[in-house]
Amino acid sequence: xxxxxxxxxxxxxxxxxxxxxxxxxxxxxxxxxxxxxxxxxxxxxxxxxxxxxxxxxxxxxxxxxxxxxxxxxxxxxxxxxxxxxxxxxxxxxxxxxxxxxxxxxxxxxxxxxxxxxxxxxxxxxxxxxxxxxxxxxxxxxxxxxxxxxxxxxxxxxxxxxxxxxxxxxxxxxxxxxxxxxxxxxxxxxxxxxxxxxxxxxxxxxxxxxxxxxxxxxxxxxxxxxxxxxxxxxxxxxxxxxxxxxxxxxxxxxxxxxxxxxxxxxxxxxxxxxxxxxxxxxxxxxxxxxxxxx
Amino acid sequence: xxxxxxxxxxxxxxxxxxxxxxxxxxxxxxxxxxxxxxxxxxxxxxxxxxxxxxxxxxxxxxxxxxxxxxxxxxxxxxxxxxxxxxxxxxxxxxxxxxxxxxxxxxxxxxxxxxxxxxxxxxxxxxxxxxxxxxxxxxxxxxxxxxxxxxxxxxxxxxxxxxxxxxxxxxxxxxxxxxxxxxxxxxxxxxxxxxxxxxxxxxxxxxxxxxxxxxxxxxxxxxxxxxxxxxxxxxxxxxxxxxxxxxxxxxxxxxxxxxxxxxxxxxxxxxxxxxxxxxxxxxxxxxxxxxxxxxxxxxxxxxxxxxxxxxxxxxxxxxxxxxxxxxxxxxxxxxxxxxxxxxxxxxxxxxxxxxxxxxxxxxxxxxxxxxxxxxxxxxxxxxxxxxxxxxxxxxxxxxxxxxxxxxxxxxxxxxxxxxxxxxxxxxx
Numbered sequence: 001x002x003x004x005x006x007x008x009x010x011x012x013x014x015x016x017x018x019x020x021x022x023x024x025x026x027x028x029x030x031x032x033x034x035x036x037x038x039x040x041x042x043x044x045x046x047x048x049x050x051x052x053x054x055x056x057x058x059x060x061x062x063x064x065x066x067x068x069x070x071x072x073x074x075x076x077x078x079x080x081x082x083x084x085x086x087x088x089x090x091x092x093x094x095x096x097x098x099x100x101x102x103x104x105x106x107x108x109x110x111x112x113x114x115x116x117x118x119x120x121x122x123x124x125x126x127x128x129x130x131x132x133x134x135x136x137x138x139x140x141x142x143x144x145x146x147x148x149x150x151x152x153x154x155x156x157x158x159x160x161x162x163x164x165x166x167x168x169x170x171x172x173x174x175x176x177x178x179x180x181x182x183x184x185x186x187x188x189x190x191x192x193x194x195x196x197x198x199x200x201x202x203x204x205x206x207x208x209x210x211x212x213x214x215x216x217x218x219x220x221x222x223x224x225x226x227x228x229x230x231x232x233x234x235x236x237x238x239x240x241x242x243x244x245x246x247x248x249x250x251x252x253x254x255x256x257x258x259x260x261x262x263x264x265x266x267x268x269x270x271x272x273x274x275x276x277x278x279x280x281x282x283x284x285x286x287x288x289x290x291x292x293x
Numbered sequence: 294x295x296x297x298x299x300x301x302x303x304x305x306x307x308x309x310x311x312x313x314x315x316x317x318x319x320x321x322x323x324x325x326x327x328x329x330x331x332x333x334x335x336x337x338x339x340x341x342x343x344x345x346x347x348x349x350x351x352x353x354x355x356x357x358x359x360x361x362x363x364x365x366x367x368x369x370x371x372x373x374x375x376x377x378x379x380x381x382x383x384x385x386x387x388x389x390x391x392x393x394x395x396x397x398x399x400x401x402x403x404x405x406x407x408x409x410x411x412x413x414x415x416x417x418x419x420x421x422x423x424x425x426x427x428x429x430x431x432x433x434x435x436x437x438x439x440x441x442x443x444x445x446x447x448x449x450x451x452x453x454x455x456x457x458x459x460x461x462x463x464x465x466x467x468x469x470x471x472x473x474x475x476x477x478x479x480x481x482x483x484x485x486x487x488x489x490x491x492x493x494x495x496x497x498x499x500x501x502x503x504x505x506x507x508x509x510x511x512x513x514x515x516x517x518x519x520x521x522x523x524x525x526x527x528x529x530x531x532x533x534x535x536x537x538x539x540x541x542x543x544x545x546x547x548x549x550x551x552x553x554x555x556x557x558x559x560x561x562x563x564x565x566x567x568x569x570x571x572x573x574x575x576x577x578x579x580x581x582x583x584x585x586x587x588x589x590x591x592x593x594x595x596x597x598x599x600x601x602x603x604x605x606x607x608x609x610x611x612x613x614x615x616x617x618x619x620x621x622x623x624x625x626x627x628x629x630x631x632x633x634x635x636x637x638x639x640x641x642x643x644x645x646x647x648x649x650x651x652x653x654x655x656x657x658x659x660x661x662x663x664x665x666x667x668x669x670x671x672x673x674x675x676x677x678x679x680x681x682x683x684x685x686x687x688x689x690x691x692x693x694x695x696x697x698x699x700x701x702x703x704x705x706x707x708x709x710x711x712x713x714x715x716x717x718x719x720x
Binding site: 038040041042043044062122123125126127128130145147148149150151152155235236238239240241252255256257258259 | 375378379382385386400403404406407409486490545546547548549550551554558563681683684687691692694695697698700717720
């Protein structure tokens, strides 16, 4: 009886399983298959080349640069967004008159597509004197025009700036939701014991936000590793290969340069990197969660 | 309990996997869906994936359907360049490509090699194409696409700003060009913006005047392994770097500018020169209809060696697996008639290169049209390179950007290009 009941429930899973298999599992397997060939994306004729693509890709300067920039971007945006999101959540949790409007304002950047935001920021960070940011800096501090999007280091920092600006609000709302769930008695007890605001936050709030942190950091990390549109729209990957993300290199090699097999090999390697990093991160943070509970 | 549900999940996953695998195999082995492809009075639906949007193609489509009322056009479009290439590629791989599609410099090799384009060599309308137009679409003596237009690119300059700086005539040598730019700078005018986001028009033209005009076979030698990039590109690159980069006329700061921003700055008179082609004119005129500007050629080291960039326009090709080949050929034939040419020019604003047709060219492009396009004094690496154009183009852009930020030398750029060519050839 119980078996039949649970089977009935599982039947509901079939549609979504089908969808998932067709659109996620099957392309993944096909990609792995293509990565072992020299398929160029057009011709119906292609041959098996075994692991040649994998050997080739580690010698490719574009992918090496892509991996290092993407890791830098993912880790930097994760850390900075988490810090800003928690601070924002703490502020927006307080009771003040325009609280709801402020929550809406900070949440807003996560609504439009990353592409649109990046184009607008590209305009603001324009490297010539008449660009918005340069104009502002010149007016306030008398500083000359900065090459926000063309200097190797500044370009990387600009992409991180835009990403943090866009993501902080959304994650702040996530933390806000968890903040509501922390019982007020803990704070009262701590206040009676004479703990300052700061110590309360550090010893009560942050540990109890651990579940939210696990989810948020995982989303930020995977999102940061898979990113394409923000760096591409801001700098087109320039100057040189400096702000090429892994995804952009895959698109470059696979579609523009018609080396579909090589790009498939890159995507498989990419998939493994993301898998390992995420597994590592989630298990570490879940252990931390349990320790705190 | 947990064990059971887990097993169920695995079973279901396996089933769905099997089903999808079988399903897709069946799809790829499937033939094309039949349709009534006979010519004559039967109603025919001709599908067309267009490079230009619906508004631009409207005059031609209307004219064609008026002439052949039994043929309706299923008009589909994708914006050039990368989006179009990707969409067409997907359609071809899934056997759902349109009857007529566009062959561009970027995908011509793949389309011809893959057998996707019909051989048009014997067709009567092909005789109207000039040899310069045919070259790009020909392989082993067979031509696979019809192109009736061309474009010419060069340096747009603001006539009023030139007057302001005391420049009275277009520079005729490279040194005069650099001197004119420095004069503009001295007069407080920004001489040029170049975001190095694509192969520089100036660099291409220099390669034409310094290498290709002396040795027309250079690109073939390059791809046959008999010459290197250094042989043909090093001297032009050095000249470009010493003239523009060392004089701070083109800087790494400009890399962050978008093409739209550059065109806009030119239109409102903030910069004296930009590189561009006919496609920039609508944007310039919309931003500032009063602007007095003209296109000039890129001067070579000596007088009389100036060159433009340019190429035949993308070509119309017929799907070799199409069920409506006759109707498709009729469409191409219509494009070659005087009405077809006029309607195409009217809708898209492009310059017709079919001999015997006098194209109405924008006043800014008149010199460029006569002395550049019609005289054959134009060069575009993407068209001259027989293979791997995209890969080489990307590599050149990256290497030049590295050169600009000081990360490499001219020799290293040449090495990177040679290596890229070797890598692509070994595939």
